[in-house]
Amino acid sequence: MTESSSGAATGTEAGKAPVPPSSPDDTPAVLSPVLTRRWSAPQSWSISSYRKLDGYTALAQALKTEPGRLTELVKNSGLRGRGGAGFPTGLKWSFLPPSDGGPRFLVINADEGEPGTCKDIPMMLADPHAMIEGCIITCYAIGSTFCAIYIRGEAVQAIRRVARAVQEAKERGFLGRNILGSGFDCEIVVHAGAGAYICGEETALLDSLEGRRGQPRLKPPFPAVAGLYARPTVVNNVETIASVPAIVSGGSDWFRKMGTEKSPGPKIFSLSGHVTRPGQYEAPMGTTLRQLLATAGGMKDGIPLKFFTPGGSSTPIFTPEHLDVPLSFDDVAAAGSMLGTTALMCFNETVSVPWAVWKWLEFYKHESCGKCTPCREGTGWLTQILRRIVTGAGTLADLDTMEDAAGNIIGRSFCALGDAAATPILSSFKYFRGEFEDLVTGRTPPIVRSGDLVGAH
Ligand SMILES: Cc1cc2nc3c(=O)[nH]c(=O)nc-3n(C[C@H](O)[C@H](O)[C@H](O)COP(=O)(O)O)c2cc1C
Numbered sequence: 234m235t236e237s238s239s240g241a242a243t244g245t246e247a248g249k250a251p252v253p254p255s256s257p258d259d260t261p262a263v264l265s266p267v268l269t270r271r272w273s274a275p276q277s278w279s280i281s282s283y284r285k286l287d288g289y290t291a292l293a294q295a296l297k298t299e300p301g302r303l304t305e306l307v308k309n310s311g312l313r314g315r316g317g318a319g320f321p322t323g324l325k326w327s328f329l330p331p332s333d334g335g336p337r338f339l340v341i342n343a344d345e346g347e348p349g350t351c352k353d354i355p356m357m358l359a360d361p362h363a364m365i366e367g368c369i370i371t372c373y374a375i376g377s378t379f380c381a382i383y384i385r386g387e388a389v390q391a392i393r394r395v396a397r398a399v400q401e402a403k404e405r406g407f408l409g410r411n412i413l414g415s416g417f418d419c420e421i422v423v424h425a426g427a428g429a430y431i432c433g434e435e436t437a438l439l440d441s442l443e444g445r446r447g448q449p450r451l452k453p454p455f456p457a458v459a460g461l462y463a464r465p466t467v468v469n470n471v472e473t474i475a476s477v478p479a480i481v482s483g484g485s486d487w488f489r490k491m492g493t494e495k496s497p498g499p500k501i502f503s504l505s506g507h508v509t510r511p512g513q514y515e516a517p518m519g520t521t522l523r524q525l526l527a528t529a530g531g532m533k534d535g536i537p538l539k540f541f542t543p544g545g546s547s548t549p550i551f552t553p554e555h556l557d558v559p560l561s562f563d564d565v566a567a568a569g570s571m572l573g574t575t576a577l578m579c580f581n582e583t584v585s586v587p588w589a590v591w592k593w594l595e596f597y598k599h600e601s602c603g604k605c606t607p608c609r610e611g612t613g614w615l616t617q618i619l620r621r622i623v624t625g626a627g628t629l630a631d632l633d634t635m636e637d638a639a640g641n642i643i644g645r646s647f648c649a650l651g652d653a654a655a656t657p658i659l660s661s662f663k664y665f666r667g668e669f670e671d672l673v674t675g676r677t678p679p680i681v682r683s684g685d686l687v688g689a690h
C-alpha cells in the first residue's frame with residue numbers, strides 16, 4: 234500500500250491496453266496495477282468500493298460459462314502459482330479427478346510466514362473481495378461448493394477484514410445459495426491458523442485445518458486426489474486466486490501480454506530492507522530489481538546494495554551482479570536462485586552476511602516441525618555453530634562442518650523447509666565465505682556478545 238502500489242494508472246484494467254515487459258535498464262519499472270489497482274480507492278476493502286470498480290462482474294460472467302472452459306482459460310493464461318513454487322494453476326485444477334458426487338474443496342493458503350514475504354496480508358487488507366471473487370469462480374470451475382481461507386493467526390486485522398468481506402458478499406448474494414440465480418451454491422469459511430511457518434506447507438496446512446498438529450504429509454497422494462478430509466482439494470495462494478477475476482474479465486491473451494512467455498502476467502514485488510520507499514510494486518513478471526529500485530527511490534541514504542533475496546529467505550541470495558536478472562521463474566532459476574514469493578529483501582553494505590544468515594537460521598530452527606531428522610537436528614546444529622561464529626568463538630573447521638551439514642539437509646528433508654534452512658548457508662558461502670573466515674580468525678570483531686544470545690530466536 235505504498236504510493237507506487239496503487240501506482241499511476243498505466244491502462245492495465247482487465248481487457249484494456251496491455252503493458253509491455255520492462256526493458257533491462259535502470260529506467261523505473263513500468264507498473265502494471267491489476268491486483269493493486271483498487272488499493273488507493275476510498276475504503277478499498279468495502280464491497281461498495283469493489284463494486285464501483287467492476288467488482289463481481291467477472292463472477293457473473295464466469296457463472297454463464299461452462300466450468301471446464303474456465304479451467305482451460307486459466308491454463309491458457311499461463312498463470313503460475315504465486316505461493317512460491319510457480320506451479321501452473323490451470324494444470325493444478327485439472328488434476329482433480331472426475332466428480333464422484335462427493336465433496337471437493339478449495340483451500341486458500343494465506344499463511345504468509347516466510348521472512349520478507351509481505352504481499353498476501355496487504356492484499357487481504359486492501360482488497361479482500363478480489364480474493365473472495367476469485368475463490369467463488371474457482372470453486373465453480375473445479376466443481377466445489379466449499380472454500381476455506383487459512384489465514385496466519387497473528388494477522389488479526391486481515392482475519393477480521395476477510396471475515397467481514399465474506400459476510401458482505403453473502404448479504405449481496407455473491408455467496409451462499411443460488412448465487413446470482415445461477416443455481417450454484419458456495420460457502421467460504423475463514424480459518425485462523427496458530428502462527429506456525431510449517432502450516433504454510435500445503436499438506437501441513439490441511440492437517441492443521443482438520444484440527445491436527447500441522448506437519449507435512451507424505452506425497453503422493455497429492456491434495457488434488459486426497460486433500461482436506463481425504464477428498465479432492467485444490468490449494469492455492471491468495472495472489473494466485475485474486476488473479477482469477479482479472480483473467481476472466483480480460484482473457485488469457487490480455488494476461489499473456491504482460492510478463493514473459495513462461496511467466497506471464499503481473500506480479501506483486503515486495504521491496505523491503507534498505508530501500509528508500511519499501512512496499513508493494515506491481516509490475517510485469519520479468520521486471521528487474523534495478524528497475525524496481527529506480528521506482529522505489531533507490532537504496533536508502535545512497536548506501537550501495539550488498540546482497541538481496543529474490544523471493545524470501547528460502548531463496549539463494551543474489552548480489553549486485555544480479556540486478557539485471559529478469560524476475561521471472563525461469564530467469565531467476567537460470568541465474569542460480571528461485572523467484573519464490575518475490576520478497577526482495579535488500580541489504581546495504583553495512584550489513585554483515587553472517588549476522589543475516591544467523592538470524593534466518595534461528596527462525597528456521599524455531600519453525601522446524603521436528604518430523605524428520607535432517608531438518609530437526611540439522612537446524613539445531615547449524616544454529617549452534619552460527620552462534621559460535623557471530624560471538625567470535627568459531628573456528629575454520631566450523632565452516633566446513635556447516636557446509637557439510639547444510640549439504641546433507643538439502644534434498645534429504647521431508648519437506649522444503651529443510652532445504653530452505655540450508656539455502657542461506659550455501660548461498661552465502663558462495664559469495665561471502667570470506668566474511669565468515671574473517672570472523673573465525675579474528676580479522677573482524679564478534680558481531681554479538683555471547684551474553685546477548687540468551688533467548689535469541
Ligand atoms: C515451509 C513452507 C511454507 C510455505 N508457506 C506458504 C505460504 O505461507 N503461502 C503459500 O501460498 N504457500 C506457501 N508454501 C507453498 C505451499 O506448499 C503451496 O505450494 C502453495 O500454497 C500452492 O499455491 P500456488 O500454487 O497458488 O502457489 C509453503 C511451502 C513450504 C514448504
Ligand code: SF4
Pocket residue numbers: 431449600601602603604605606608609646647648649650651652
Ligand atoms: S523438513 Fe523440517 S519442517 Fe519439514 S517435515 Fe522435516 S522437520 Fe518438519
